[in-house]
Amino acid sequence: xxxxxxxxxxxxxxxxxxxxxxxxxxxxxxxxxxxxxxxxxxxxxxxxxxxxxxxxxxxxxxxxxxxxxxxxxxxxxxxxxxxxxxxxxxxxxxxxxxxxxxxxxxxxxxxxxxxxxxxxxxxxxxxxxxxxxxxxxxxxxxxxxxxxxxxxxxxxxxxxxxxxxxxxxxxxxxxxxxxxxxxxxxxxxxxxxxxxxxxxxxx
Numbered sequence: 544x545x546x547x548x549x550x551x552x553x554x555x556x557x558x559x560x561x562x563x564x565x566x567x568x569x570x571x572x573x574x575x576x577x578x579x580x581x582x583x584x585x586x587x588x589x590x591x592x593x594x595x596x597x598x599x600x601x602x603x604x605x606x607x608x609x610x611x612x613x614x615x616x617x618x619x620x621x622x623x624x625x626x627x628x629x630x631x632x633x634x635x636x637x638x639x640x641x642x643x644x645x646x647x648x649x650x651x652x653x654x655x656x657x658x659x660x661x662x663x664x665x666x667x668x669x670x671x672x673x674x675x676x677x678x679x680x681x682x683x684x685x686x687x688x689x690x691x692x693x694x695x696x697x698x699x700x701x702x703x704x705x706x707x708x709x710x711x712x713x714x715x716x717x718x719x720x721x722x723x724x725x726x727x728x729x730x731x732x733x734x735x736x737x738x739x740x741x742x743x744x745x746x
Contacts, residue, residue, distance in 0.1 A: 559611045559728070563616070563638070563723070567640055574602055575711060577615055580604060603616060633665045636670075637669050638669055643677050644707070657693070658695065667732070672720075678714055
C-alpha cells in the first residue's frame with residue numbers, strides 16, 4: 544500500500560525535466576537571454592548585459608516553469624563553434640533560436656545556420672521557439688517580418704512559434720517560455736525521448 548501511495552505522490556509532485564538548446568549566431572543575445580531567464584524564473588540576479596562575454600563552448604542554466612524543470616544549454620555561435628551544436632541535438636527536447644532583429648545584415652547567416660540545424664536527423668520533431676531579439680533597439684524588425692524573411696520550409700514538420708522579445712529588459716520572454724513548455728509537453732519527440740531514456744535505464 545505504501546508503494547502505491549508513494550508512486551501516486553511521485554507522479555503528482557515530480558516535475559518533468561526538459562533539455563532546451565539555445566542556439567543562434569554570435570552576438571544574437573543568447574547568453575543575455577539565459578541570464579534574464581534566471582532572473583525571471585529563479586529570483587536570482589543574472590549577470591548584467593555589460594558583463595556578458597561571448598560564449599566559448601557552453602553555458603548551462605536551470606529554471607522551473609509551471610510544473611516543469613528546464614535545463615538550458617547555451618552554445619557558442621561563432622562560425623568555428625557551430626560544429627559542436629550537433630553533439631547536443633540527440634538529447635534536446637526543443638530549441639530556442641535567437642536572432643538579432645535589429646541587425647538585418649546578419650539575417651542571411653542566421654537563416655543558413657538555422658536551416659542546417661533543422662535538417663539534422665537528431666533534431667527531428669523538436670519544437671522550436673524563434674526569438675526576434677533586441678526589440679529594445681531602434682529598427683528591430685517584428686516577429687512577423689522576420690518570419691517572412693526566413694521563409695523556412697522545414698518548419699512544417701514541427702511545432703514552432705516566432706516571438707518578439709528583448710533579452711535586455713525581459714519583454715516577451717515569459718510568453719515564449721510558457722508556449723515552449725506547453726509545446727514540449729504535447730510533442731511526440733518528448734514521448735520518444737522518454738521511451739529511449741526508459742530503455743537505457745533498463746539495460
